[in-house]
Amino acid sequence: xxxxxxxxxxxxxxxxxxxxxxxxxxxxxxxxxxxxxxxxxxxxxxxxxxxxxxxxxxxxxxxxxxxxxxxxxxxxxxxxxxx
Amino acid sequence: xxxxxxxxxxxxxxxxxxxxxxxxxxxxxxxxxxxxxxxxxxxxxxxxxxxxxxxxxxxxxxxxxxxxxxxxxxxxxxxxxxx
Numbered sequence: 001x002x003x004x005x006x007x008x009x010x011x012x013x014x015x016x017x018x019x020x021x022x023x024x025x026x027x028x029x030x031x032x033x034x035x036x037x038x039x040x041x042x043x044x045x046x047x048x049x050x051x052x053x054x055x056x057x058x059x060x061x062x063x064x065x066x067x068x069x070x071x072x073x074x075x076x077x078x079x080x081x082x083x
Numbered sequence: 084x085x086x087x088x089x090x091x092x093x094x095x096x097x098x099x100x101x102x103x104x105x106x107x108x109x110x111x112x113x114x115x116x117x118x119x120x121x122x123x124x125x126x127x128x129x130x131x132x133x134x135x136x137x138x139x140x141x142x143x144x145x146x147x148x149x150x151x152x153x154x155x156x157x158x159x160x161x162x163x164x165x166x
Contacts, residue, residue: 005124005133007090016163023165039166041088041135043159050088050133050161052124076126078133080099082106083122 001054003038003081004061006072012047019049025068026051033060084137086121086164087144089155095130102132108151109134116143 011019019042026037035055042049051072055061058075065072094102102125109120118138125132134155138144141158148155 003124005126005131016165019163020165039164041086041161041165042163043088044162046159048088048159076129076131078124079127080102080125081122082099082103082124 001056003078004053004055004058005076005078006051006053006061006065007074007076008049008051008065008070008072009047010070011042011044011049014042014044014047019044022068022070023051025070026064029064029067033064035060035064084139086161087136087138087141088159088161089134089136089144089148090157090159091132091134091148091153091155092130093153094125094127094132097125097127097130102127105151105153106134108153109147112147112150116147118143118147 023040035053038052040051053061106123118136121135123134136144
């Protein structure tokens with residue numbers, strides 16, 4: 001299992017309820033791809049959203065977001081996790 | 084206190100030791116700016132690094148990274164933190 005950060009744009013002006021609803025869609029598809037979402041954060045001023053997830057590979061994380069209807073613009077494999 | 088995500092580039096090929104050394108520099112300056120780093124992640128393939136931090140405002144987080152010698156290209160205020 002690896003750790004991934006995906007970056008989305010396009011959430012400018014989104015409410016907490018809208019973001020939670022989008023993230024629930026991700027969670028609907030996570031199990032079938034072997035992915036587990038750890039946390040998500042969003043800035044409704046810039047429209048940026050970040051999701052931290054564990055999964056087998058970058059393609060699996062990408063497929064979850066595609067199935068959820070909001071493909072991620074960028075996904076990074078986080079080799080280093082630093083406290 | 085707000086939550087912030089900052090995004091850095093330029094860590095392509097960096098080792099864990101190099102990234103930990105850079106992050107220690109952030110932590111040297113966090114207290115004087117009222118900032119607390121929560122976690123950092125990096126992808127040495129793309130060179131991207133992400134830092135999650137709490138702080139009073141975006142300028143304080145920016146100053147920490149400037150003092151540490153690696154200014155962040157992007158800093159976002161995370162109004163929403165979703166589990």
